[in-house]
Amino acid sequence: MCNWEQAWLAYEPIENQKDKKYFESVYTQQNGVLVESALREIKTAAEKLFSITVRRGENREEAGLILELNPALNLGKEGYQITEEEDRIYIRAAKENGLLYGTFRLLIMVSSRKEIAGISIREIPSNPVRMLNQWDNIDGSIERGYAGRSFFYENGKVCVTERIRDYARLLCSVGINGISINNVNVRNGAEWLISERHYKELEQISHIFAQYGISMYLCIDFAAPMTLGGLSCADPLKEEVKDWWEKKCGEIFGRLPNMGGFLVKADSEGRPGPFAYGRNHADGANMLARAVKPYGGTIIWRCFVYNCQQDWRDRRTDRACAGYDNFMPLDGKFDDNVILQIKNGPIDFQVREPVHPLFGGLQHTNQMLEVQIAQEYTGQQIDVCYLVPMWKEVLDFSTGCGKPEDTVADIISGRTFGQQRCGMAAVANTGRDANWTGHDLAGANLYGFGRLAFAPQLSAEEIASEWISLQISRDSDVNRSISDILLRSREVYEKYTAPLGIGFMVNPAHHYGPNPEGYEYSKWGTYHRADHLAVGVDRSAGGTGYSEQYFEKNAALFREKGTCPENLLLFFHRVPYTYRLHSGKTLIQHIYDSHFEGHEQVLQMQKDWELLEGRIPQHIFLRVKERFTRQVENSREWCDVINSFFYRKSMIPDEQGREIF
């Protein structure tokens, strides 16, 4: 029994049958596993969309759809071209990967009612690596998972199910080509994934992903030579440690032929790493890189490194500075098959952060942008928060690094500094819930991440509209209503939560709901230091100096209150409540106003949703309706707590005399 839905690959029947003709018969000379997947998908889609059974034609003249390799087209490994020529659709690519992506693109266009008569498109993915990070634990829980338990694990065992194939189809359909399938925090038995205990199941899973051009990665425990190997240390410069990893990698890559490599969280939030032996991150990463090199493997090394045992009394240490301080001195020191994975901002996936200064800073190092589709700090898939606009801001950020193509999108694609191993990674938001993502509208984030990683020039609007057509409704009025909700959702979320980039006013540990001082006297390095007169930490040149990690173009903006983008004002500066913003409002009045507005806008979104009853599938309507009820409650809580918190500190009344507690 299949107790999950098909998300954007539902291929709901299409009334207008004009495109049916292309799918009566398909012709290709290729027979690889990827083309087999493409043909299977065409069959599935045509059956659902048009109620027809596709024939695989014997000769190309009969076929309406032709898949063919053509290395001369300069499409790279993964690019494709789709054209209509004499009433036939041709998908051409240099490799089977491109044929598979082209096939999914075509099917998605048909299913979302895009015009394909006369089609002529050519697409090459911008980013070489487009990867998902599952934070699934081997006990079946998911760290920061808000869509039910894991479909990869249960009670310490790896599960091989048909759901994984459907997941691979979904990911491939939006261009994802890598997946790490266990939590970066490798513990409680997950250390043993790279051992005989689990190879059999992992091989099966790896085989499924291979059929969709998706390389499988595993997160490893840096201390595995001790944990698994019984060695007395895990010092990356010790011969016995290198030997152990070399042997272990021979075993892993031998058993799991579709392995992409390892993703490593080391010396971060209590995870083991090279620091214990007086070695640096390059020592640690390169040792592993050499062990996987014979197999073409890659080491992805996370840059989320900071002191998580900070004394809140200490005003000199600034967590925001830590990533840059730790990794900039190592630029150029990493092997060619190491990629540094850098979070979009310097803190931790807050709703508003400046772009990480390592982008542009690191010029001789492979790098990937890490974003979080899982809505840890952005509503936990209870509150709607469409994240594509936020990711686009990051991608479009001009680093001022002195090259003509200097945006984050340029850098991670390899255009700026010529890297070959680079791209985007994202923490997945999926689980066993029937709709995969808990909140149905969170499906747009998973879909959007893939589309954006493949084609960053797409607009947030295009992506939203395409996804809605595929997963909810092809009706254009409905599409517009839901699109409206998605496109304003992040701004609304930002309004009712922590103001102007201050971040981290959340409940500790689970991170849902307001708690203005929840992290104020803690060890995590996230302080706002609000008092009776002002709030924020001065991160400018005269403060912790964080603003100076940017190239002058941006540092010049960030270091002054007057030029700092206002939505980041409280990230970079300590500001009196009476400070006047560009709007003419005082800071405190802005806080009051934006919080009341945010809550009211949630009420409006809820109303807008209610109007969709009867116009979209009822099960989707009801599930999202239930989420809006909770979001209304959450936004009211945020609004009242944040306003009361600042009022009780400042004692400055709301100019409009609204109720503050």
Place this chain on the structure above:
Amino acid sequence: MCNWEQAWLAYEPIENQKDKKYFESVYTQQNGVLVESALREIKTAAEKLFSITVRRGENREEAGLILELNPALNLGKEGYQITEEEDRIYIRAAKENGLLYGTFRLLIMVSSRKEIAGISIREIPSNPVRMLNQWDNIDGSIERGYAGRSFFYENGKVCVTERIRDYARLLCSVGINGISINNVNVRNGAEWLISERHYKELEQISHIFAQYGISMYLCIDFAAPMTLGGLSCADPLKEEVKDWWEKKCGEIFGRLPNMGGFLVKADSEGRPGPFAYGRNHADGANMLARAVKPYGGTIIWRCFVYNCQQDWRDRRTDRACAGYDNFMPLDGKFDDNVILQIKNGPIDFQVREPVHPLFGGLQHTNQMLEVQIAQEYTGQQIDVCYLVPMWKEVLDFSTGCGKPEDTVADIISGRTFGQQRCGMAAVANTGRDANWTGHDLAGANLYGFGRLAFAPQLSAEEIASEWISLQISRDSDVNRSISDILLRSREVYEKYTAPLGIGFMVNPAHHYGPNPEGYEYSKWGTYHRADHLAVGVDRSAGGTGYSEQYFEKNAALFREKGTCPENLLLFFHRVPYTYRLHSGKTLIQHIYDSHFEGHEQVLQMQKDWELLEGRIPQHIFLRVKERFTRQVENSREWCDVINSFFYRKSMIPDEQGREIF
């Protein structure tokens, strides 16, 4: 292998052998299980104290120690008399229970080097019921347990071990005569304790406790007729529900002959109860009382009932009022075999609370005082906090209820209103740690509770000194040093934590360490509402009216700032930081001063402890030393966080210019 210590029944060898003569031979005509336990204890003690083997004499003339029943002495069931007559010690009692208590008293006197030549004492316990509540869960964890895991349960099973016998000995030695052996929150399988699954082991445990005069109680799930019985409701007025309980009680009391009855947490913090059926607490308790009556059983019903889903915006609802509001209207409505168990204060075991107004209020209802030996809010057995002085304050509190004997001690003993079923209960602080209580000095609280429940007139100093002699050292200088630490410990703890009765400035959930706004915007009903000018909730007549739940004698004091005891000032009143205390200090300066003092006094206690090295058993010295290191850290954290919190709100500088962050 016995991996636990003997606490205050260690019976360390005594050099001075002058009391040895009494223990060469013991004589008694009694042969019941309790006297057998007494004889066994005498044998154990004499062997350890004097290295002799006690003979049980054939005739009384030879014996140095004689145990005899004498119903004419008016000692009640549990009283005893110990006298020396012609070089022999006589322990006399009306019942075997008294003989056993007298025996332990004598052995404790000898072991603590009290003079017994010429002894002539007569003791009758003040409180009929003297009970421990274990909060042990069936999975082996302990709610609010700070001394290791449970020795009653492991992985869903009841454990029958020799440790339980030693526990029974410890409890009996200080006069405890009842124990409930599972957590009041009955869940995760503990519902099934009253079923065939566990009877066999429970019967064995019950038998062990029976040998020490300790009745066994079980906590039950009020919804058991549904959970266990498959009925569709648990309405206490429905015949099928009554029938189910009657049958079930027949089964339980048949299988477990030493059962005292049930302890029930109903309609409290999410537990099921009679409210679901529109019934009140009396309906619920009486239904159960009638089911256990044929077996002489008792229902102990907790009064810890309040709205734990409060909206923090709501300023009219006051959690402090809830217990009185819920139970006063039911005074006189409970059956004779129901006892209401009332926490010492109206909130929840804070380091400083007023005495619960139900004491004196309830005049026609059996009642017990509930205190918490487990140091949930008083340092979690990391920080030293000797609780006997606090309990004595509660016992000595004059309620003004209009009777000549009007203290809490009078009321719960039955002297004031003539109840027969009444007394004291306490949440235990024990677990699998070798020393039973995690912090060695927390042993004084367990010991002290028992002694105080038996003899409330004892002073905190006497109890401390006696316990130190038994468990740590008989040296009088050492005794004085440790006694000093114990006797100031609660005041010190109070100084560095939440000020002047405000309470609940702790980290949510685990309740250790400071978090001034941890419960401020929550559903738990514990708010301080600190702003720039003032702190506290007005609970006087003009505020929530809580002060008016007391008889006028106390209400008159509590309702005015000027007459309110200052250590409760912030419990009863909202007070500006600039308010002058009797000392002449402003409130804010008092907060700063007491917090700095509290932390300094911890450093002093730590120094005092260090001086004991070599003078007490090294394992105890080291264990407590380790705790002091943690207490120093904790007190510094409290001091700095609380001072910074109030400084950032008020912006009033410390007059002495000390560092506030």
